[in-house]
Amino acid sequence: MPKLKNSISSEIISNLNDGNFCREDFNVDFPDDSSALAKLVFLAMPKYQFVIEEQVRADNSLAVALFHQQQAERKKVIRTTESPGDYLNNESHTHDNISAAVDRVSDWVVNIREDLIHSRKAVTTIVDDVTSEFQSSIDEHIENPNEYFQEQEKIDLLAKLEELQKRIETLESEVGLDPQKARQIETAIEKSKADVELYPKGVWYKTAGTKLIKLFKEALKTKEGREIAADIIKRLMS
DSSP states (O other): OOSSOHHHHHHHHHHHOSSSSOGGGEEEEOOSSSSEEEEEEETTSTTOEEEEEEEEOOOSOHHHHHHOHHHHHHTEEEEEEEESOSSSSSEEEEESSHHHHHHHHHHHHHHHHHHHHHHHHHHHTSOOHHHHHHHHHHHHHOSSTTSBOOHHHHHHHHHHHHHHHHHHHHHHHHSOOOHHHHHHHHHHHHHHHHHTTTSBHHHHHHHHHHHHHHHHHHHOOSHHHHHHHHHHHHHHHO
């Protein structure tokens, strides 16, 4: 039979019904042949799991464990392993009693919902191919990236930025670039102009170029728009 009393098992199950999910959203197992007392799995996304285990803390004296069972009992602790945790994908907590461990079930359910809500935003922050290719091209093609721009290099680069600003004006009519997004890009270009005097070449290209790519991707969401953005950045690098 399961190790946990029915009252404890019922409390664990009750904590799964938080208004956002219900008991049926989870696979609940109360093992009778392992150190685990309970194992919960979110069925819609099984990577989300919660395990309650009973463990005995290590003691330096073997005699204590062998001959003083009462003291050994005091060494027992309850551990929960949670995915997701409060701030880690996989997190462990140690508890002095089973009630504290059972209370963590409610926190785990909340963590699942928060992780799901923010998963879309997390995916969009992953560096895509356009940005990766751009940054790789800097490492491959920019000579002496730790040096500062020479006077003629500054002149050439500022001319390209001026050309880019003119291109933005045409994009508003060509692909319906939102005027507010256009102003954000223009502001970033102006800042990039000032940074030419401040940053080494490699740093300038990576920070200014990556910022402009990000803004163009946000403003031009279609495949055509992304191709335009990639072309603009390539011209900046040529």
